[in-house]
Amino acid sequence: MxxxxxxxxxxxxxxxxxxxxxxxxxxxxxxxxxxxxxxxxxxxxxxxxxxxxxxxxxxxxxxxxxxxxxxxxxxxxxxxxxxxxxxxxxxxxxxxxxxxxxxxxxxxxxxxxxxxxxLIDEEINLEGDLQKLENCIGKLDREQKSCIELFYLQEKCYKEIVDKTGFDMNKVKSYIQNGKRNLKICMEKNQ
Structure with missing residues (x-):
């Protein structure tokens, strides 16, 4: 055999x-x-x-x-x-x-x-903007913050985020999309 x-x-x-x-x-x-x-x-x-x-x-x-x-x-x-x-x-x-x-x-x-x-445009001050980005991530809703950190910082895929958080797939995608939009708005306000 x-x-x-x-x-x-x-x-x-x-x-x-x-x-x-x-x-x-x-x-x-x-x-x-x-x-x-x-x-x-x-x-x-x-x-x-x-x-x-x-x-x-x-x-x-x-x-x-x-x-x-x-x-x-x-x-x-x-x-x-x-x-x-x-x-x-x-x-x-x-x-x-x-x-x-x-x-x-x-x-x-x-x-x-x-x-x-x-994540941040090349022409801007990276160190200062990383601090701004960190502050803006801290201002996100708990769900958005969790999904953004898992997706971008820990490089988890959608399925892994669903498994880890218990959110359904559509919620995960929505939290990431809205989180990105909110980060962009926050970063632009703090320029």
Missing amino acids: QFFKRKSKPQTDAEYIAAYQFSGDLNVLGELYERNMEMVFAVCYKYLRDEEESKDATMEIFEQLINDLKKHQVSNFKSWLHSVARNYCLMQLRSRKIEAGDLEISDEDFVENEPVLH
Whole structure:
């Protein structure tokens, strides 16, 4: 009799990457990308300033990852993916500059391993704004605060937040969405 070891589903980004590099299974890569798609879209929208173009860019970046993740060893996936998205968008803007001749983008704008601290815009004082962000999180309703901390600070998925808090899925999504809106309002008031 032959016993087969049951394969467990990857949990961490590194496990997903290893599983994809080993198997080439696009479903594995799709699951990993889905966990980070909102961040990729946000980066694209920040640079491209067009919702439809940002959606297209988000999908094109996924297609780029199919090959890139086979070639690169990635230790911090979120940071690396942020740089990939940023560089992709800067290349799009650079190609527009060539066509239109009206946009300046230097080679210094392209960064291989830029740290990911992009809850707050890059142009503002990070240390002071982190303190403001912490104060604003403290002002959120208990439910919003709990869901925001679990989702962004502890990087829990919706299902994990549902399990941990006992809130239903729609409530969790609502608390996160409203919490983000309230944080933005609070941060803007305290500038």
